[in-house]
Amino acid sequence: MSQTLQIERANELKHKPDVSTVQFGTVFTDYMFTNRYTPEYGWSGASIVPYQNLQLSPSAQAIHYGQSVFEGLKAYKQGDDILLFRPDQNFKRMNESLSRLSMPEINEENALNALYELLKLERDWVPDGEGQSLYIRPFVFADEPFLGVRxxxxxxFNIILSPVGGYYGATQLNPTSIYVEDDFVRSVRGGVGFAKVSGNYAASLLAQKKANELGYEQVLWLDGVEQKYVEEVGSMNIFFVRDGELVTPQLNGSILPGITRKSIIELAKYKGYTVKEEKIHIDDLVEDIHGGRVTEVFGAGTAAVIAPVGKLNIHGVDYIVNDNQVGEVSLDLFNDLTDIQYGRKEDPFGWVVRL
Incomplete structure (x- = not known):
């Protein structure tokens, strides 16, 4: 069922910054989308309004009991057009997250149409510099003022927009370093690891801080039961090039089903790579790196698209991958996927939406 979308115009528009100087997630555009759910009317009052603070009761349930989910995607500029990469998949995954937290699902078609209208209104905010984009953050949270566990x-439901520079400054890939976490766990099967819920990220912060203090940029999580099997990096899924094949942990209910992950698997198969999704024991990974079978490691996510990994600390020992250089497979997939996202190359999959 479609909703009528109301638009409230801003009295004054903001100055648009030099995106190359903007820190990720610190500058926001002139407008935002908002929608509210009540038992009487369902999702209603769909509106695009000037970007503003939210009014919230101190007893709002999201604050106390964590009913909060979000998504992240990007808009790209090509000439006068705005390009979106598989936005339907984000709203589909958002509904899976909402369902897991017993929250009302959104109408995916309405959400997409609202996003399109918001982007058309904010067209001038989509940067066109090398590697730059407009980050899109849809999120849903509980706002009932009630201190009861139900x-x-x-x-x-809101959508906000933020112009961002390239993850690497432009398109130059730089290897990152990863610390494999032995003590803390991110999630367990049957929990909410597969959902994009706020609490997952709160639970990861202490381990991330620990890794940073030890000189590593990212955390690689092991499974929450045996702490033996590779799962994902804090903000990315993980891939390995082993014996020339692309290998990634299979989805098991505690790993986020990344849209970039899914796209890399489909693109790699299309390009002729052998792709395997399987359980990866951390000790086998050590042996395969040491023995030269694993020649590349990279993360995959919305922010970086592909983040090559040059060093892993596993059980206190550093392992260098590919001489801490960007590998051929990582670069090949990065170039092809970003070329599709920015409209520089034909999209054989129908992934890109053009506005």
Whole structure:
């Protein structure tokens, strides 16, 4: 069922910054989308309004009991057009997250149409510099003022936009370093690891801080039961090039089903790579790196698209991959996927939406 979208115009528009100087997630555009859920009317009041602070009761349930989910995707500029990469998959995954937290699902078609209208209004905010994009953050949270442990009866759904520079400054790939976490766990099967819920990220912060203090940029999580099997990096899924084949941990309920992950698998198969999804024991990974079978490691996610890994600390020992250089497979897939996203190359999959 479609909703009528109301638009409230801003009295004054913001100055647009030099995106190359903007820190990720610190500058926001002139407008935002908002929608509210109540038991009486369902999702109603769909509006695009000037970017503003939210009004929230101190007893709002999201604050106390964590009913909050979000998504992340990007818009790209090509000439006068705005390009989106598989936005339907983000709203589909958002509904899976909402369902897991006993929150009301959104209408995916309405959400997409609202996003399109918001982007058309904010067209001038989409940067066109090398590697730059407009980051899109849809999120839903419980706002009922009630201190009781049960699903909220009311919710807010918002979309905000933020111009961002290239993850690597432009398109120059730089290997990152990873610390394999032995003590803390991110999630367990049957939990919410597969959902993009706020609490997953809160639970990761202490381990991330620990890794940073030890001189590593990212955390690689092991499974939450045996702590033996590779799962994912804090903000990315993980891939390995082993014996010339592309290998990634199979989805098991505690790993986020990344849209970039899914796209890399489909693109790699299309290009003729052998792709395997399987359980990867951390000790086998050590042996394969040491023995030269694993020649590349890279993360995959919305922010970086592909982040090559040059060093892993596993059980306190550093292992260097590919002489801490960007590998051929990583670069090949990065170039092809970003070329599709930015419209520089034909999209054989129908992934790109053009506005």
């Amino acid at each position: 699903p909220s009866e009311t919710y807010q």
